[in-house]
Amino acid sequence: MGSLQKTAACLLFLSIFSSASHGQLATFICSDVKTEYNKTATISCISSKKITNVFVKRCENCNKQTSCLESVINTWAGKNSSEEGRIRLVLQHNVSEVHIQEVKATDEGGYKWHLHSEAGERDGCTTLEITAPETEPNLTRNGTKLTCLSPLGHRQREIHWFDGHGTNLTGSASLVSEEAEGGLTSLTSTLHEKSNLTASEYCCTVLYDVHTKRNKTKCLSAHKAVADYLHFTSTTDPESPKTMKEHVATILVLLFLVLCSFAAVLYYKYRQRDERAQENVLNQEV
Known part of the structure; x- marks a missing residue:
């Protein structure tokens, strides 16, 4: 009888130890997220077993407990969404997803979560990074x-x-x-x-x-x-680039006319000299 009690006690101890070990060996994988401004961000956590309850709290910094402010998701309290549905929970078996639509710069920071599954529970924190538009100055x-x-x-x-x-x-x-x-x-x-x-x-x-x-x-x-x-103004500055071009064009035209006049004068003088030479030749022949 004593041996039977010892055996039952051993089995009970092994059962309790197995259950405790099973809970401690529960695995959860949650990764940091980087999303563009005004897009939809998805913070997902995967468990080795079915997830039954989710609690998510907003934090400015995961390393500072005092920076955690409001809870956005709390299935224990029946809160599966917040901000009129802009932030909502999608829970499917062993996958927990928090969807944040039209992310804003104020959504950036840490999200502390507490997940409870059939295999146990665990706390953690993920970081959401928002990439804002980078326009040229x-x-x-x-x-x-x-x-x-x-x-x-x-x-x-x-x-x-x-x-x-x-x-x-x-x-x-x-x-x-x-x-x-x-x-x-x-x-x-x-x-x-x-x-x-x-x-x-x-x-x-x-x-x-x-x-x-x-x-x-x-x-x-x-x-x-x-x-x-x-x-880009309506001023008519005489030294503007357009007026300078007109001045250059005018100078070129004047220069061309001067050259033409000089060439005409040379031609006229050459013609007179040629006519005088011909007259001298005729006079000598006579």
């Missing part, structure tokens, strides 16, 4: 004021100024940041040309990633800037 000049506009992009991007020799002029510029659509920002940097700050060329560089140095640059020649400004 708009560089204009009005007198001594140069303006560089980067209409849409992340808050982290920067605007730098350089002259034609690569000298950094950013310290002499002023920057204004304005909120744009979808959590993006609009940056406007203004550089005023001073007596000690003159160059033949000015370049505006929008730096999108500090680590990879990914950027877009646009340059403007000081001389070309003046020509463009005159071209």
Whole structure:
């Protein structure tokens, strides 16, 4: 009887240990996601067994627990979507997917999840990265004021100024940041040309990633800037490129007429000399 009790106790212990081990060996795979701005992002997690409950919380940073704010998905509370369905859960057997439609810059960051399956449960955090549009900067000049506009992009991007020799002029510029659509920002940097700050060329560089140095640059020649400004206004400057062409054409015509007159004079003199020579020959013959 004692041996039977020992055997039953061993079987019960093995059963409990097996169940605990089975729960600890539950596997979940969740990967980071990178999506373009205004597209649909899908954060997916795969389990070795059927997933029964999902809890997802928004965090600014996965490494900072205090940065986690609101829960977007909580099946225990019957919350399978949020923001009027823009963020929703698609749960199919062992695959859990959180779809975020028309992603905004404010959606970027960490998503802390707690998954519960038939094989156990686990916590984790994935990162969603949003790639904002990288448009070329708009560089204009009005007198001594140069303006560089980067209409849409992340808050982290920067605007730098350089002259034609690569000298950094950013310290002499002023920057204004304005909120744009979808959590993006609009940056406007203004550089005023001073007596000690003159160059033949000015370049505006929008730096999108500090680590990879990914950027877009646009340059403007000081001389070309003046020509463009005159071209796009209604002023009739006599020294504009079009008037100069007319002056050149007039000079060429006058030069041609002078040459023709000179040739006519030479021809007339040559003709007179020839006629006099013929008259002398006739007189000698007589």
